[in-house]
Amino acid sequence: MSNSSLSCMRKISPMQGGRKSHAIERITPHCVVGQTSVEWLCDFFYSSGKEASCNYGIGTDGRIGTIVDEIDHSWCTSNWDNDDRAITIECASDSFHPYAFNANVWKSLVNLCTDICQRNGKKKLLWLGDKSTTLAYRPKSDEMVLTAHRWFDNKSCPGDFTYSRLGQLAKEVNQKLSGVPAGPFKPYQGQVNADDGLNCRTSPINGNVIKTYPDGTVVIISKEDGNWGFTGEGWVCLDYINKIASAKDPATKEEEIMDGKQFNKFFNEMRQQWRDNDASAYSEEARKWAVDSGLIKGSTSGEFNGMWEDLMTREQLVTVLYRFAKMMEVI
Numbered sequence: 146m147s148n149s150s151l152s153c154m155r156k157i158s159p160m161q162g163g164r165k166s167h168a169i170e171r172i173t174p175h176c177v178v179g180q181t182s183v184e185w186l187c188d189f190f191y192s193s194g195k196e197a198s199c200n201y202g203i204g205t206d207g208r209i210g211t212i213v214d215e216i217d218h219s220w221c222t223s224n225w226d227n228d229d230r231a232i233t234i235e236c237a238s239d240s241f242h243p244y245a246f247n248a249n250v251w252k253s254l255v256n257l258c259t260d261i262c263q264r265n266g267k268k269k270l271l272w273l274g275d276k277s278t279t280l281a282y283r284p285k286s287d288e289m290v291l292t293a294h295r296w297f298d299n300k301s302c303p304g305d306f307t308y309s310r311l312g313q314l315a316k317e318v319n320q321k322l323s324g325v326p327a328g329p330f331k332p333y334q335g336q337v338n339a340d341d342g343l344n345c346r347t348s349p350i351n352g353n354v355i356k357t358y359p360d361g362t363v364v365i366i367s368k369e370d371g372n373w374g375f376t377g378e379g380w381v382c383l384d385y386i387n388k389i390a391s392a393k394d395p396a397t398k399e400e401e402i403m404d405g406k407q408f409n410k411f412f413n414e415m416r417q418q419w420r421d422n423d424a425s426a427y428s429e430e431a432r433k434w435a436v437d438s439g440l441i442k443g444s445t446s447g448e449f450n451g452m453w454e455d456l457m458t459r460e461q462l463v464t465v466l467y468r469f470a471k472m473m474e475v476i
């Protein structure tokens with residue numbers, strides 16, 4: 146029995162239950178609801194007087210502290226049975242929904258879970274997806290199981306960000322446990338999903354900002370470092386990149402790139418397509434929708450907003466808009 150050598154400090158909280166009476170077979174990550182330092186976490190659980198603790202705390206820069214020895218029972222998950230067999234880890238997070246962990250914290254969490262599994266003789270970390278399946282499961286002696294605080298108390302902990310990534314956490318940990326290096330990296334195309342744009346930095350996390358990609362920009366990620374991807378110009382946080390397809394697969398790319406942010410592209414393609422075809426017989430369905438929705442005033446002679454007239458005929462536009470609205474599922 147030991148603690149993780151990844152921990153850079155040890156400050157044992159008095160708020161705990163002493164020796165665990167059950168073997169370690171679970172890991173429960175929690176969100177702190179604040180981007181706190183590891184020093185703050187250690188001090189808080191040592192001296193706040195609150196009847197709460199955890200085995201490890203991870204600060205916002207990714208450094209790890211030992212707060213209750215692994216062998217001992219932390220007061221963390223509002224459930225005696227869980228805390229008696231789990232290593233609990235409080236992780237610095239945003240203080241607002243979905244309580245995201247930054248890249249430093251995520252990387253440390255992966256490394257810490259891997260180290261915990263290795264030292265406790267576990268070859269595999271399992272995410273079984275829901276409470277009833279997990280609690281009914283009897284782990285084999287070389288298996289570790291992920292659990293969630295929200296199953297035991299009326300809390301969102303570990304936050305939707307992390308809860309939805311517990312499968313990813315298990316996958317990353319198991320990759321490391323297997324000792325087999327990840328397969329060769331394949332560049333892929335991704336689209337920026339950030340209303341205010343996405344900063345591109347000289348290096349992951351703290352590098353200088355080189356530029357800001359506008360929302361919707363498509364980039365090629367040619368290498369990754371943790372939760373950061375290289376665009377050819379610099380590094381971007383992959384939380385704000387929607388993966389589209391392998392960069393070598395243009396057909397799939399065309400399919401998947403289609404969302405609201407790509408309307409201009411779609412619009413231009415459709416415009417050309419309808420110019421090339423005779424659109425005079427645009428569909429009955431589209432015309433009816435255009436009249437019903439007030440886009441044109443009558444069945445055939447209604448007036449249109451003049452700004453469109455130099456782009457295409459009314460019929461062409463109605464058909465394009467109708468198709469687009471269908472695609473976006475707004476009608």
Ligand SMILES: [Zn+2]
Pocket residue numbers: 174175176221222294302303
């Ligand atoms: Zn929690």
